[in-house]
Amino acid sequence: MTVYYTREHEWIRVEGDQAIVGITDFAQGQLGDVVFVELPEAKRQVTKGGEAAVVESVKAASDVYSPVSGEIAEANQALVDDPSLANSDPEGEGWFFRLRLSDPGELEGLMDAAAYKTFCDSQ
Amino acid sequence: MNDAPDRLLPLDDWHVARGARMVPFAGYRMPIQYEGIIAEHRWTRASAGLFDVSHMGQLIVTGAEAEKSLEKLLPADLFILKEGRLRYSLLLAPDGGIIDDLMVTRRGGHFYVVVNGATKEGDIADLTERLPRGVVIDHMKEQALLALQGPKAVDVLSRLAPGVEDLGFMTGGAFPLAGANVWISRSGYTGEDGFEISLPGARAAEVAELIAAQPEVRPIGLGARDSLRLEAGLPLYGHDLDLGTTPVEADLGFAISKRRRADGGFAGWERIIAEIERGPLRRRVGLAVEGRQPVREGAIMVDAEGNEVGKVTSGGFSPCLEAPIAMAYVPAASAEEGREITLAQRGRLFPAKVVKMPFVPHRYYRKGAA
Numbered sequence: 001m002t003v004y005y006t007r008e009h010e011w012i013r014v015e016g017d018q019a020i021v022g023i024t025d026f027a028q029g030q031l032g033d034v035v036f037v038e039l040p041e042a043k044r045q046v047t048k049g050g051e052a053a054v055v056e057s058v059k060a061a062s063d064v065y066s067p068v069s070g071e072i073a074e075a076n077q078a079l080v081d082d083p084s085l086a087n088s089d090p091e092g093e094g095w096f097f098r099l100r101l102s103d104p105g106e107l108e109g110l111m112d113a114a115a116y117k118t119f120c121d122s123q
Numbered sequence: 124m125n126d127a128p129d130r131l132l133p134l135d136d137w138h139v140a141r142g143a144r145m146v147p148f149a150g151y152r153m154p155i156q157y158e159g160i161i162a163e164h165r166w167t168r169a170s171a172g173l174f175d176v177s178h179m180g181q182l183i184v185t186g187a188e189a190e191k192s193l194e195k196l197l198p199a200d201l202f203i204l205k206e207g208r209l210r211y212s213l214l215l216a217p218d219g220g221i222i223d224d225l226m227v228t229r230r231g232g233h234f235y236v237v238v239n240g241a242t243k244e245g246d247i248a249d250l251t252e253r254l255p256r257g258v259v260i261d262h263m264k265e266q267a268l269l270a271l272q273g274p275k276a277v278d279v280l281s282r283l284a285p286g287v288e289d290l291g292f293m294t295g296g297a298f299p300l301a302g303a304n305v306w307i308s309r310s311g312y313t314g315e316d317g318f319e320i321s322l323p324g325a326r327a328a329e330v331a332e333l334i335a336a337q338p339e340v341r342p343i344g345l346g347a348r349d350s351l352r353l354e355a356g357l358p359l360y361g362h363d364l365d366l367g368t369t370p371v372e373a374d375l376g377f378a379i380s381k382r383r384r385a386d387g388g389f390a391g392w393e394r395i396i397a398e399i400e401r402g403p404l405r406r407r408v409g410l411a412v413e414g415r416q417p418v419r420e421g422a423i424m425v426d427a428e429g430n431e432v433g434k435v436t437s438g439g440f441s442p443c444l445e446a447p448i449a450m451a452y453v454p455a456a457s458a459e460e461g462r463e464i465t466l467a468q469r470g471r472l473f474p475a476k477v478v479k480m481p482f483v484p485h486r487y488y489r490k491g492a493a
Contacts, residue, residue, distance in 0.1 A: 032346065033161040035440040036416045056417055058160040058440055059346055061469075083415075087159075 004067065004107055005116035011091055012067040014107065022095040023055065023064060023086060026120045031057040034086040039075035039097055046070060046099065048106050053096050055086060068106040070099040132177045133267045133324035137331055141342055149240035151178045153345055160346035164442040167313055167351055168483075171273035172343035173334050176312075180243025181266045181321060184250075185233040186258035193234060196253055197227065198370065198389050200380030204229045209293050209308055211378055213370055214238070214246060219391025219398075220366040221373065222249055224358070226310065228295055235306070235321075237268070239360045267327035272317030272351075274486065275339040280307070280318050283333060287318060291490035301326070301333045309488060312348065314355025314481055316488045353448060354441050356409055356480025362420055363407060363436040363450050371398035372452065374407045405433065406458040409480035412438070412447040412466065412473055422468035424453055433457070435466060443483050449475070 003013045009027035013020045028034065036056040046052045046066040053064035075097045079085050085094035101107075111119060129152040138145065143154030154175065157163060166172055184193060190201045199212040209228040213221050223242045228235040238246045243262070250260050271280055281288040284298040287307050295308030303326040311317040322330055335342055349359070358364050364373055369391065376399065383389060384396065412418045417440045424433030438449030449466075457464055462477040 032156060033159050035161075038416070056440075058350060058442070059155075061417070061419070 002107075003113060004110035005113070005119075006065070006067045006110060007119065008065050010064060010067050012107075012110070014101070014104075017104075018073060018098055018100050019068065019070075020095050020098050021052070021064075021067060023090055024116070024120075025090050026123075028087050028090040028094075031055065031060075031062060031086075033058045034083045037079055037083050037086065037096070039080060040072045042072050042074060044072045046072060048103075055083075064096060066099070067110060068099070068101055068103070070102045072097055072099050074098045132175065133327040134175045134177065134331055137328045138175065138342070141335075143342070143344060146345075148345060149178045151240065153178060154342070156344040156346045157342055160344070160350060161442045163341065163343045163347035164350050166341050167273045167315065167343055167347060168443060169273070170341075171271055171275040171279050171317075171337075171339045172313075172347070173331065173340050174270040174272065174343050174348055175267070175327075175331070176240075176270055176319075176348075177267040177324065177327065178240030179268050180236075180238040180240065180246065181263040181268060182236040182238065182243075182247070182250075183233050183261040183263060184236055184254075184258060185261070186255075188255055189234055189258050192254045192258050193227070194383070194389060196250070196390055197225075198379040198383050198392075198395070199227060200382050201227070201229070201234070202382070203380075206230070207294055207296055209295060209310060213375065213378055214249065215370070215390040215395075216366060217390050219369040219394040221360070221364045221368055221370065222246065222366065224360050224364055224375075226308075228308065230295070230306070237319075237321075241361055263321075265324045267322055267324040269320040269322070269327070269331060269334070270311050270313075270317060271320065271334060271340070272311045272313040272315045272343075273339075274316060276315070276317040277488070279334065279337045279339050282337070290318075292316075292487040301330045303330060305330070312355075312357055313351040314357070314483060314485045314487075315351075316486055350439055350442060353437055353439055353450070354443055354481065354483040355485060356450075356482060358407065358450065359437060368407075368452070369395060369398060369403065371395055372403045372405055372407065402455055405452045405454055407436070407450055408453055408458050408477045409482060410435075410438075410449040410451055410464070410466070410475040411478045411482075412449055412475045414473065415440075415447065416473070417447045418449050418466050418468050418473050418475070422449075422466050422473075424451060424457075425465050425467045425472070429467075433464070435468075441482060448482050450480075453477070 052066040433453040
């Protein structure tokens with residue numbers, strides 16, 4: 001099981017040919033209290049770097065981009081029902097969606113945990 | 124965008140030491156939040172929140188002609204304004220547009236005027252130009268401004284400055300506080316009971332520290348200040364009010380005193396009185412938005428054909444109602460309570476309903492009230 005990170009502050013946890021995507025703890029801290037999420041429906045095709053979800057905090061709306069291309073397998077209904085999970089457990093219960101990777105090669109070029117930490121420290 | 128560095132306010136270090144996230148606002152570096160907007164918002168409604176609003180402009184207007192000349196620019200009845208009393212008022216352009224909204228206090232032979240931070244330089248330039256030479260404006264640049272808001276604000280402040288509990292809503296007085304001479308008024312921008320404290324910037328950290336050390340008090344950032352004032356139905360200049368809006372359109376008719384309506388003699392009176400008599404073409408209203416997604420400033424109101432007929436000027440998620448709320452300018456025909464309208468944001472439609480403001484009831488302390 002490997003976790004990668006994007007410069008847009010999404011994480012992606014790869015499990016075989018599928019992966020789970022969410023926003024990082026750094027991202028939720030920057031956003032503040034999350035009050036609404038809009039998640040992609042199953043079977044939707046998403047592309048690497050393309051808009052996949054919307055997260056709204058008290059202050060602002062932000063897009064969440066898919067770290068890789070693929071087909072949405074499942075969205076996290078628990079997060080829709082309680083958007084504050086994105087704050088309280090962003091890299092666990094507050095995951096956004098699960099997808100089937102169409103090109104695992106796209107994972108190359110994403111950051112690992114150490115590189116992401118360095119990236120955040122420079123922000 | 125300009126590249127001028129953000130100016131620092133007297134409490135800058137104090138905010139940083141308390142873990143605030145600092146952001147640029149009105150040309151200053153200011154705290155947007157400490158522990159989180161929703162928690163700070165709820166704390167203010169339940170207990171007492173301390174706000175630093177030292178970016179706002181604090182002006183002293185003096186001169187024998189001050190009252191008469193200010194009445195040419197503001198629709199307030201300053202003639203009947205008693206010593207130590209304050210009024211919400213508007214600095215009006217000749218066409219009735221709003222240059223700024225403000226608080227004006229009669230205080231010891233002068234008027235003490237508090238204007239918005241982002242507009243203060245323009246206000247001073249405008250006042251200097253339109254007031255006669257004998258009326259002098261002193262911008263108290265070294266003065267800080269704190270607000271203590273919430274149901275327990277009176278318990279806290281009466282402990283530190285005995286006597287403030289006797290102030291009624293929209294009255295003020297001079298008090299010693301932590302060894303400093305401060306001006307305290309019972310007023311604010313949250314809809315709650317509370318106080319605003321004008322004090323020398325050099326004493327601000329000491330006073331803020333003393334107030335924040337009280338168990339009922341937490342520091343509150345600008346984020347919650349905005350969500351609190353939205354729930355209270357209070358407009359924000361530059362968003363809900365601007366040069367293109369009149370007091371009548373903005374539903375601020377209460378700020379135009381009876382005598383001033385009848386006698387006029389202030390900037391924009393002709394247009395304003397016509398709007399009062401015939402009704403404005405559009406009006407600022409409160410909206411309850413269906414669903415959970417916030418509809419924000421910049422969203423539009425559309426008619427059945429999809430034409431833009433109105434606009435959202437403030438919008439967000441109400442922590443107390445746990446639902447999205449907004450302020451919008453809508454056509455007069457759609458402005459009555461209960462009217463169902465449609466908003467559009469990023470290509471999506473949102474049903475909304477016109478509702479009475481405030482969204483959350485005001486809890487001001489009015490003397491003599493039951």
